Amino acid sequence: MGRYTIRRLLQAIPVFFGATFIIFMMVFALPGDPIRALAGERPFSESVQRELRERYNLNDPLPVQYGKYMLALAKLDFGESFNRRRVSDIMKERFPVTIKLALFAFLFEMFLGLIAGVLAGLRRGSFMDNLVLVSTTAVVAIPVFVLGFVAQLVLGVQLRWFPVAGIQSGFYSYLLPAMVLGSLSLVYIARLTRTSLVENLRSDYIRTATAKGLPRTRVVGRHALRNSLIPVVTFLGVDLGALMGGAIITEGIFNIPGIGREIFQAVRSQEGAVVVGIVTALVLIYILANLVVDLLYAVLDPRIRYD
Amino acid sequence: MVRSARKTPVWIALILALGLVAAACGGDDDEPGSGQTSGPTSVEPGGDFSLQICEPEFLVPQNDNETCGGQVLQSLFTPLVQYDVETSEPANVVASDISTDDQTTWTITLNAGWTFHDGSPVNAQSFVDAWNWAANASNAAGNNYFFANIEGYDELNPTEGDADPEATLSGLEVVDDLTFTATLTAPFSQFALTVGYNAFYPLPPAFFEDPEGFNEQPIGNGPYMMDGVWEHDQFIKVTKFPDYAGTPGNADNIEFRIYSDPDVAYTDVQAGNLDIADVPDAQIEQGRTDFGDAFIETPSSVFQYIGFPLSDERFQSPELRQAFSLAIDREAVIEAVFFNTRTPARSLISPVVAGSREDACQYCAFDPELAAQKLEEAGGWEGPLKFWFNSDGGHETWVEAVSNMWRQNLGIQEIQFESSEFADYLGSLDAGDVDGPFRLGWVMDYPSPQNYLEPLHACEGSSNNTGYCNEEVDALIAEGNAAASIDEGIDSYLAAEDIILEDMPIIPTWFGLNQSVHSDRITNVQIDAFSFIRVADVQVVASE
Numbered sequence: 001m002g003r004y005t006i007r008r009l010l011q012a013i014p015v016f017f018g019a020t021f022i023i024f025m026m027v028f029a030l031p032g033d034p035i036r037a038l039a040g041e042r043p044f045s046e047s048v049q050r051e052l053r054e055r056y057n058l059n060d061p062l063p064v065q066y067g068k069y070m071l072a073l074a075k076l077d078f079g080e081s082f083n084r085r086r087v088s089d090i091m092k093e094r095f096p097v098t099i100k101l102a103l104f105a106f107l108f109e110m111f112l113g114l115i116a117g118v119l120a121g122l123r124r125g126s127f128m129d130n131l132v133l134v135s136t137t138a139v140v141a142i143p144v145f146v147l148g149f150v151a152q153l154v155l156g157v158q159l160r161w162f163p164v165a166g167i168q169s170g171f172y173s174y175l176l177p178a179m180v181l182g183s184l185s186l187v188y189i190a191r192l193t194r195t196s197l198v199e200n201l202r203s204d205y206i207r208t209a210t211a212k213g214l215p216r217t218r219v220v221g222r223h224a225l226r227n228s229l230i231p232v233v234t235f236l237g238v239d240l241g242a243l244m245g246g247a248i249i250t251e252g253i254f255n256i257p258g259i260g261r262e263i264f265q266a267v268r269s270q271e272g273a274v275v276v277g278i279v280t281a282l283v284l285i286y287i288l289a290n291l292v293v294d295l296l297y298a299v300l301d302p303r304i305r306y307d
Numbered sequence: 308m309v310r311s312a313r314k315t316p317v318w319i320a321l322i323l324a325l326g327l328v329a330a331a332c333g334g335d336d337d338e339p340g341s342g343q344t345s346g347p348t349s350v351e352p353g354g355d356f357s358l359q360i361c362e363p364e365f366l367v368p369q370n371d372n373e374t375c376g377g378q379v380l381q382s383l384f385t386p387l388v389q390y391d392v393e394t395s396e397p398a399n400v401v402a403s404d405i406s407t408d409d410q411t412t413w414t415i416t417l418n419a420g421w422t423f424h425d426g427s428p429v430n431a432q433s434f435v436d437a438w439n440w441a442a443n444a445s446n447a448a449g450n451n452y453f454f455a456n457i458e459g460y461d462e463l464n465p466t467e468g469d470a471d472p473e474a475t476l477s478g479l480e481v482v483d484d485l486t487f488t489a490t491l492t493a494p495f496s497q498f499a500l501t502v503g504y505n506a507f508y509p510l511p512p513a514f515f516e517d518p519e520g521f522n523e524q525p526i527g528n529g530p531y532m533m534d535g536v537w538e539h540d541q542f543i544k545v546t547k548f549p550d551y552a553g554t555p556g557n558a559d560n561i562e563f564r565i566y567s568d569p570d571v572a573y574t575d576v577q578a579g580n581l582d583i584a585d586v587p588d589a590q591i592e593q594g595r596t597d598f599g600d601a602f603i604e605t606p607s608s609v610f611q612y613i614g615f616p617l618s619d620e621r622f623q624s625p626e627l628r629q630a631f632s633l634a635i636d637r638e639a640v641i642e643a644v645f646f647n648t649r650t651p652a653r654s655l656i657s658p659v660v661a662g663s664r665e666d667a668c669q670y671c672a673f674d675p676e677l678a679a680q681k682l683e684e685a686g687g688w689e690g691p692l693k694f695w696f697n698s699d700g701g702h703e704t705w706v707e708a709v710s711n712m713w714r715q716n717l718g719i720q721e722i723q724f725e726s727s728e729f730a731d732y733l734g735s736l737d738a739g740d741v742d743g744p745f746r747l748g749w750v751m752d753y754p755s756p757q758n759y760l761e762p763l764h765a766c767e768g769s770s771n772n773t774g775y776c777n778e779e780v781d782a783l784i785a786e787g788n789a790a791a792s793i794d795e796g797i798d799s800y801l802a803a804e805d806i807i808l809e810d811m812p813i814i815p816t817w818f819g820l821n822q823s824v825h826s827d828r829i830t831n832v833q834i835d836a837f838s839f840i841r842v843a844d845v846q847v848v849a850s851e
Contacts, residue, residue, distance in 0.1 A: 030728075031728065032728060032730025032732070032734045033730060036730060036734060036737065037729050037733055040373070041733075041747055041748055041749065041750075041770070042749075042752075042762070043737075043770070044451065045451045045455065046466070047451065047465065047470070048448065048449070048452075048464075051444050051469075082364075083365055152574065153574070157574055157578040160578060160579070163580065164575045165575050165580070166541065166564065167541065252571075255566050255572075257540030257565075257567075262540075265567075
C-alpha cells in the first residue's frame with residue numbers, strides 16, 4: 001500500500017506540469033490585450049501600459065513567460081494579480097471559504113443521500129422508494145441556479161430564515177448555499193446507493209448470510225451496504241473535486257467569496273498568474289481525492305489489494 | 308400517489324427543519340423594514356448603516372479609477388474641492404484658494420488645521436508628493452494620465468526606456484507649508500474643476516513607507532477612517548474620524564459590503580440585511596413601486612454613443628452619418644430595451660455638467676423621412692454594414708433594435724454583427740480594424756464640457772476612436788481652455804460641440820441614470836454626478 005501511494009503521488013508530478021502549462025497556454029491564447037482592457041474605455045497612459053506589461057512579463061513569448069512563472073513558483077512565489085496582490089494571499093483567503101462550502105455540501109449530500117438511498121433500496125417498490133424516486137427526479141430536473149434563486153428568495157428574503165448573501169454570519173451563512181450546491185450530487189448518491197443496494201441484496205452471499213441466521217441489521221449493514229458503497233465512494237471522491245471547482249454558480253448567487261468566483265473574474269481579465277495558481281491547486285486536490293478513493297476501495301472490498 | 312400527497316420529500320422537510328432551528332437562533336438580528344421603525348423617530352447624528360459596492364481594484368486613490376474604490380475613498384479622503392451634489396459646481400474644502408493669472412501657473416493655498424487619520428498634517432507636500440508619485444510611470448498608477456498637462460510629465464513618462472523612480476514633476480513647486488504651485492504645459496481654465504477627483508487626493512508620509520500596506524488600510528484625511536483592514540470580497544468598514552477638520556459625517560459607522568452580482572445586493576436590501584443598493588435594470592419597474600420614496604433616480608455622467616471609423620471612405624459623408632442618427636428612435640429603444648433606465652442623448656455633454664444643453668443636436672430626433680433623404684444626398688448605401696460592439700456588456704438587444712431601425716428607415720438590408728470580448732474589442736478599435744459603426748461609452752473625470760469634447764474629438768484626443776480631426780474644433784477647445792474662468796470657457800466649448808454635432812463623427816445615443824434603493828432605517832440618501840452616494844450625509848433614523 002505504501003509503494004502504491006508513492007507511485008500514485010509520483011504520477012501527480014507530470015500531471016502538475018502538464019496542467020500548469022496547458023492552463024497557461026489557454027490564458028495566453030485568449031484574444032485581446034489584458035492591460036488595454038484593464039482600464040476600461042479610457043486607456044491608461046502609454047507609459048503606464050508599458051510599465052505594466054513589463055511587470056507581468058506580457059511582452060515575452062509563451063515559453064519564456066511559462067519559464068519565468070515556474071522559476072518563481074519553485075521559490076514558492078505564485079506571482080501577482082493585476083491589482084498588485086500576491087496570488088498566494090488571494091488563495092489563502094479564497095480556499096478556506098470554498099473548502100468550507102464544499103465540505104458542508106459534501107456532508108449534506110453524503111448523509112442525506114445515503115439515508116435516502118438505503119431507505120429506498122431496502123424496500124424496493126415501497127412508498128419510500130417511490131418518494132425518493134420522485135423527489136430526486138424533481139431535483140435533477142431543476143437547474144442549480146433556479147434552485148439557488150428560489151431557495152434564496154423563499155428561505156432568505158420571504159421567511160428570513162437564512163442569510164441571503166455573504167459569509168459574515170459564519171457557519172450559518174454556509175448552510176443554504178451548501179444545500180443548494182450539494183443537492184444535485186445528493187440525487188446521484190441516493191440513486192447509486194439504492195441501485196447498488198438492491199442488486200447486492202439479491203446476491204448469493206446475502207442469501208447465505210440470511211440463511212446462516214444472521215440478524216437483518218447485520219446482513220444489511222455489514223454485508224450488503226459495505227459492498228454497495230464502492231460506486232458511491234468513487235462518486236464521492238470525484239465529487240469533492242467537482243464541488244470545489246463547480247461552486248461558481250452557487251458562489252455567485254449567494255455572494256460567497258470563494259475560488260469559483262475568483263477564477264471566473266481572473267479568466268475574464270486574463271490574469272494568468274491567478275488562474276494558473278488556483279487551477280493547479282484544484283488539480284492537486286483532485287488527484288489527492290482520487291488517491292484517497294482508490295485506497296478506500298481496499299477497505300471496503302477485502303479482495304482488492306495494492307502493493 | 309394518494310399516500311404520497313400527504314408528505315413532502317425528505318430533504319425538503321429537513322431543510323425546513325434546519326431552517327426553523329436557524330430562525331430560532333437568529334432572533335437577535337434587527338429587522339429593518341419590520342414594524343419596529345414606525346415609532347417616534349429622530350434624525351440625530353449617529354448610528355450605523357451598510358452600503359453595496361463591488362470589489363475595488365485599489366484603495367490607493369492615485370491607482371483607482373473605478374467607482375467601487377472611488378465610493379470608499381470618498382469617505383476616507385477629502386479633496387481640495389468638492390462638487391455640489393446637484394450642480395456639480397466645485398467648492399473649496401481643503402483648498403482655501405486656487406488662483407491663476409494666466410490659466411497656466413496655478414497657485415493652490417490650503418486651509419490650516421487638516422490632518423490625516425494618523426495625525427500627520429495635510430500640507431502642500433502631501434499633495435505634491437502624491438501627484439509626483441502618480442505621474443511617475445515607474446509606479447504604474449492607473450490615474451497617471453490626469454497629470455499629463457503638468458510640466459515635466461514627459462520626462463517621467465518617456466516613450467522609450469524607464470523613468471527614474473525618484474524623478475518628480477518640474478511643474479510642481481512647494482512654496483510654503485500651505486501653498487504650492489502647479490505649472491501646466493498649456494493654459495487650462497478648467498483646472499480647478501479637475502482637482503476634486505481621487506487622482507488628486509493628498510497622501511500621508513505613511514504611504515511612501517509601505518504602499519502595499521496602505522492599500523489594505525488607507526490613511527486619509529476624510530470624515531471617516533478605516534476600521535480594520537480591507538476584507539477582500541467581503542466588506543470594508545469605516546468609522547468616524549474624531550479630529551476631522553471639515554463638516555463631520557452623520558452616521559458613526561459605515562460598512563461597505565462587497566457584492567459581485569448587483570442582483571444579490573438588491574435581494575439583500577429586500578431581505579432587510581443591507582441598507583443601500585443599486586437597482587439592476589430588470590428590477591427597475593418593480594423597484595419603483597416596491598420602494599416608493601426610497602427609490603432614488605438621478606442622472607449619471609455616463610454617455611453612450613455609436614462612433615464611425617472616419618478613415619473608412621464609406622463613412623466620409625456627414626450627411627450619411629446624420630442619416631444614421633435620424634433613423635434611430637431613441638425613446639422607443641429606451642422604453643423597449645432599457646425599461647426607461649436611460650435618457651435619450653441630444654447633446655455630447657452629459658446633463659450633469661454645468662453648461663450642458665438638453666437639445667444641442669439637430670440630427671438626434673427621430674425623423675425617418677429626413678433620414679432617407681439625407682442618405683440619398685450622400686449617395687445611398689451599398690453592400691453589407693458591420694455593426695461592432697463588445698459581447699460582454701449586454702449590448703445585443705439594443706444593437707438589434709437599432710439595426711432594425713436602420714433596415715427599416717434607411718433600407719440597409721444586410722447588417723452584420725461583429726462582437727468580441729471587451730479586451731479584444733478595444734484591441735480592434737486601437738488597431739483600426741473596425742470597419743463599421745461601433746459602440747462606446749464615456750464616464751467623466753471631472754464635470755467640465757471640455758472633458759466630453761477634447762479627449763473624444765480633438766485631433767490628438769486620448770480616446771479619439773473615430774479619427775475625427777477638425778482644426779476649427781481644436782481651436783475652439785483651445786480657446787475655451789485659455790478662457791479667463793471656468794464659466795467663460797463654456798461658450799467656446801459649446802461652439803465646438805455645435806460643429807462636432809454637425810459633422811457627427813459619433814451618434815449620441817443615451818445618457819445614464821443612477822438608480823438606488825434604500826431601507827427605511829436611513830434618510831437623506833443623495834447620489835452625485837459621479838454615481839457616488841454621499842455617505843457622510845446619510846442619516847440613520849433612530850427609533851425610540
